[in-house]
Amino acid sequence: MDEEKIVEELKKGNMNVFSQLVDIYKNRIFAVAYKFTNNYTDTQDLAQEIFLKIYNEIDKFRYDCKLSTWIYKIATNMCIDWKKRHKKRNFVGYNSLNDSRKNNLILNIKDKEPLTEEKVMCKYDQYKIHQAIFNLPNIYKTVIVMYHFYNMSYNEIAKALEVSVKTVETRLYRGRKKLKEELVKNVGGGDFEWNVKK
């Protein structure tokens, strides 16, 4: 089914097509929402809200960009809004957990089986990487998420964020630099293969 046909069916309220759309996008949207919430339960709620908004606003889709770009734009905006609404919330940091809890988190997630909250945060390094991305300012996190997790092009990101391609390029450059600094600070020295000077 081509994109136009999919949108047409979605606009008619075809639940089977919408269900397929959720299946296609849920992993990416869920992963990105988690980068903004840092909490599995909140991520479920936020991801559900995102899909409800997509369903309710599909009539507003005007084919002026790819459907995926439109979906990711909605998802990213809602993640940013969520972060603003929950600015003052205190998040549980890895270092504040006791050893057994830490061990529970260090799990192998190579298989793509859906995971329960207990199994969620996998390897130590993966958790640190997640924390580094989570701690990035929204302005950089947004472009990094769009480029690296949504695989959007510069033009698509520029369109979604309503900024110039040059701005996208600058934000990506600075965002990666910041992320690199954060990772060197937090991950270097462990079993993670980061410190290239060694």
Added chain:
Amino acid sequence: MECEEIKRKISMYFEERLSELDVKYVKEHIKICENCRLEFKEMEILFDILSNHETVYPPIDFTDKVINIIKKKNQSISLEKWGKSLIAAGIILALLNFASIGNIVDEISLYAYKSSLTITEKVSQPVIEISNSIKNLKGFIK
């Protein structure tokens, strides 16, 4: 090419946005510049991290949950529409009733008006007759 410029191009290198000529420049430069070589290695690892970063996955019944929420919302919307339709129908019926009451009021008013004319006629006629008799009587006395 200056190191700062090379560092910008290193990102572009991993994004595969560099021309062949620039790729060659970058590769030549990192051979002789240790700082840029480190930058290149670190960026290589960063791109690798970001493209292989494993994260959380939604619960197995996530799609079903979303669809169920939508179905429930649709049901409540249609019930709401029904409710609104019923209210609208009630209002229309009330208006119709009110309109028919209005007709009755009109009829009553007309009847009252006619009655008042009759009453006036019946009440005022004797008064007029008495008044005329008094006038006649005054004439007769004079």
